[in-house]
Amino acid sequence: MARILxxxxxxxxxxxxxxxxxSNGLDVATAVDGKDGLAKxxxxxxxxxVVADVNMPNMDGLTMVEKIRSELGNTSVNLIMLTTESSPAxxxxxxxxxxKGWIVKPFKGTAVLETFKKLAA
Amino acid sequence: xxxTAMTQTAFNDRPVSKVLVLDNSPxxxxxxxxxxxxxxxxxxxxxxxALLAVLRTNIxxxxxxxxxxxxxxAEETALIAAxxxxxxxxxxxxxxxxxxATLDDFPDAQRRPYCAAYVSSDMSVLRGIIDQYIFSLIYPxxxxxxxxxxxxxxxxxxxxxxxxxxxxxxIVRDRLIFGEVFSLIPLExxxxxxxxxxxAQEKPLLGLLARSSPSIDRDTDFRAVNxxxxxxxxxxxxxxxxxxxxxASISAVGTIQVPLVVNQQHRYISFGxxxxxxxxxxxxxxxxxxxxxxxxxxxxxxxxxxxxxxQEIAPESTGLISSGELELF
Numbered sequence: 166m167a168r169i170l171x172x173x174x175x176x177x178x179x180x181x182x183x184x185x186x187x188s189n190g191l192d193v194a195t196a197v198d199g200k201d202g203l204a205k206x207x208x209x210x211x212x213x214x215v216v217a218d219v220n221m222p223n224m225d226g227l228t229m230v231e232k233i234r235s236e237l238g239n240t241s242v243n244l245i246m247l248t249t250e251s252s253p254a255x256x257x258x259x260x261x262x263x264x265k266g267w268i269v270k271p272f273k274g275t276a277v278l279e280t281f282k283k284l285a286a
Numbered sequence: 287x288x289x290t291a292m293t294q295t296a297f298n299d300r301p302v303s304k305v306l307v308l309d310n311s312p313x314x315x316x317x318x319x320x321x322x323x324x325x326x327x328x329x330x331x332x333x334x335x336a337l338l339a340v341l342r343t344n345i346x347x348x349x350x351x352x353x354x355x356x357x358x359x360a361e362e363t364a365l366i367a368a369x370x371x372x373x374x375x376x377x378x379x380x381x382x383x384x385x386x387a388t389l390d391d392f393p394d395a396q397r398r399p400y401c402a403a404y405v406s407s408d409m410s411v412l413r414g415i416i417d418q419y420i421f422s423l424i425y426p427x428x429x430x431x432x433x434x435x436x437x438x439x440x441x442x443x444x445x446x447x448x449x450x451x452x453x454x455x456x457i458v459r460d461r462l463i464f465g466e467v468f469s470l471i472p473l474e475x476x477x478x479x480x481x482x483x484x485x486a487q488e489k490p491l492l493g494l495l496a497r498s499s500p501s502i503d504r505d506t507d508f509r510a511v512n513x514x515x516x517x518x519x520x521x522x523x524x525x526x527x528x529x530x531x532x533x534a535s536i537s538a539v540g541t542i543q544v545p546l547v548v549n550q551q552h553r554y555i556s557f558g559x560x561x562x563x564x565x566x567x568x569x570x571x572x573x574x575x576x577x578x579x580x581x582x583x584x585x586x587x588x589x590x591x592x593x594x595x596x597q598e599i600a601p602e603s604t605g606l607i608s609s610g611e612l613e614l615f
Binding site: 175176177178180220245248249250251252253254256259260264265266267268269270271272273276277280 | 440443444499509510513514516517520521523524525527528532533608609610611612613614615
């Protein structure tokens with residue numbers, strides 16, 4: 166089954182998103198920051214969708230998605246940002262790195278479930 | 287402890303401040319009561335034998351209105367003032383004199399606890415003192431109202447089954463910490479630099495988490511409370527940033543920092559400045575049950591405060607996406 170990788174430094178958010186997606190039949194992995202996210206993605210070719218926070222320690226989410234493209238050379242995985250940030254400049258940076266979509270927290274699972282399923286397929 | 291002015295429950299975006307009124311004069315009490323009412327002060331009266339306990343536990347005071355007749359003797363009056371000052375040196379103590387509004391005739395040691403003096407026959411002096419020592423920072427009403435709105439919105443999103451009420455925001459001078467757990471996050475823009483602090487008691491939050499997730503052990507899983515408070519902080523910070531800071535260049539922001547000092551034994555935090563803090567108190571109550579918890583939110587603009595440059599970021603007129611919705615690129 167295709168997997169979704171949730172990257173967020175908040176265990177509250179990771180737990181909330183993971184629990185919702187799993188209860189809807191999706192296969193989920195988690196990472197605690199951008200560095201961890203890169204490592205998990207590199208080790209698991211089954212990941213089809215990455216849902217990442219922006220503000221995280223060690224490596225922020227936008228740097229992580231840029232490195233997914235530039236360092237891992239992975240151009241096929243779908244990237245979504247789930248963050249409190251909504252500034253146009255940050256969104257532009259995300260777009261340039263190939264981010265497909267942007268969600269401003271808080272997470273509302275029912276609003277995004279169908280899209281997540283499609284992007285993870 | 288009784289209040290000489292009712293704590294307002296209806297939201298008012300003009301901050302108030304709580305002051306201890308230690309004045310036993312019946313002749314002056316009505317004047318002081320009216321003064322408090324006219325000047326956004328909530329006067330709190332306290333019994334003499336409970337004074338130090340109140341000082342140790344009351345976390346959101348703006349100052350003390352004292353009287354030179356508060357003690358039974360001049361010596362006792364001086365002793366109590368010294369005790370208040372020792373217990374809470376950050377609180378301005380203003381003494382009402384019977385003769386003239388001056389501290390000049392006090393010996394140095396006796397003068398030390400007080401910041402200023404007034405007489406009840408000329409309350410304009412006290413008005414100036416209150417402005418100087420309590421309301422010395424101006425908080426724009428639009429900011430105060432906006433902070434309460436965005437915070438309440440975040441709390442409602444995280445606790446949808448809970449009713450949220452809030453006190454009128456207030457100005458505090460004290461540095462005491464409420465509860466056992468608090469978060470700090472920097473706020474940086476061209477018009478403000480400082481911190482937002484959220485404070486909470488651990489036990490009710492842990493109980494809430496344990497009820498919603500059986501895997502959480504209420505005796506050991508304090509980290510779940512840390513994480514919850516951290517995420518609340520993050521959500522409020524994000525909303526604040528999106529509404530008031532936007533894409534403003536951080537390079538324009540100064541690099542000055544000062545140490546923050548926390549004294550755990552005294553539950554005391556210092557931001558290196560005497561600036562008064564903007565404080566909000568939210569109470570969350572679960573449905574019809576009596577379960578409730580309180581979150582105290584403080585804003586400490588200790589590094590820069592330029593309210594004349596404050597502005598709200600105008601939302602883009604098109605393409606607005608609600609929080610939680612996916613904006614596809």
